[in-house]
């Protein structure tokens with residue numbers, strides 16, 4: 630039986646509550662003999678700062694580096710608003726991303742039929758939507774140098790951010806997108822602005838070459854990023870996998886996210902480079918939402934984004950596609966039978982708490998795994 634090292638970093642606020650529900654599912658998989666999980670748990674964010682004076686300890690980082698996957702809850706909250714900048718809760722997440730070399734961010738946008746009315750778009754536009762945005766996470770305009778504000782001789786100021794991409798950076802993110810498409814609908818749309826940006830010209834050239842040389846069986850289309858924004862709200866179901874740089878990915882993945890209705894429903898994965906010897910990638914899975922201080926400790930948080938993040942880990946880090954399918958089916962079944970946490974319930978509808986929602990998914994998961 631396959632065995633995996635799994636590190637759980639619940640973090641702060643509702644991170645702790647939603648991770649509790651994931652732990653139940655992992656224990657169940659272990660008991661059922663689907664795979665053996667050696668689970669470790671550690672602190673991150675404000676909780677780590679309170680205990681150790683840093684947002685993540687070197688020991689926790691070492692465990693993360695040795696893990697097959699890291700599941701991350703959420704960090705932050707008003708309690709830590711005044712801690713020194715380098716120890717702020719988010720610093721824990723940034724260190725994980727940097728030290729694990731997580732350059733590819735995958736954000737699925739799935740619209741369950743039962744929730745189609747929660748979207749701001751019409752039901753027929755979003756019902757059954759299932760797309761993934763692959764965003765380059767470690768390069769581009771957020772990191773390029775020079776990055777500065779300078780004062781000119783006449784007293785005016787000039788701000789500069791620099792968009793930089795090299796061929797290998799584009800090749801590796803393109804490969805992630807094509808590989809992913811092969812496991813899904815076999816279609817990739819690559820978004821850039823080659824009409825006005827040199828980095829867009831290179832992006833387009835490199836994606837085209839990688840496609841021709843390595844993935845000719847996958848359908849590729851190029852789309853200008855501004856047009857892509859329009860298409861995402863006009864007819865999002867035309868897409869399967871979308872690949873783009875850090876900046877466009879930041880913006881367009883938020884548009885895609887909102888098509889599905891609620892922050893409490895959105896999982897994500899961040900992947901590193903493939904180890905040539907083992908074929909494995911460093912990986913971190915986390916819900917898109919934060920620590921939600923307004924509802925923390927009340928048992929109201931929707932655990933489905935965190936549970937969906939476990940589903941992505943099963944699929945992409947553990948090769949347990951059948952278990953991942955069963956978990957997706959379990960979530961859809963709970964929603965179809967009317968199970969809702971407060972954030973996705975209609976006004977006046979009875980809502981489940983975090984634990985009740987977790988239990989409902991576990992029950993359906995047990996049935997789906999049969």
Ligand code: NAD
Nearest residue numbers: 703704705706892893918919920921922923924930931972
């Ligand atoms: P947030 O995502 O925590 O919450 C935004 C709103 O959505 C709140 O009203 C919250 O109650 C609701 N919400 C979020 N997740 C939910 C869930 N699972 N179930 C039900 N409702 C949910 O964003 P925020 O309020 O802007 O930030 C709060 C804290 O989280 C801040 O300290 C911020 O820095 C941090 N944050 C952390 C991460 C992360 O850890 N990756 C991401 C975003 C924000």
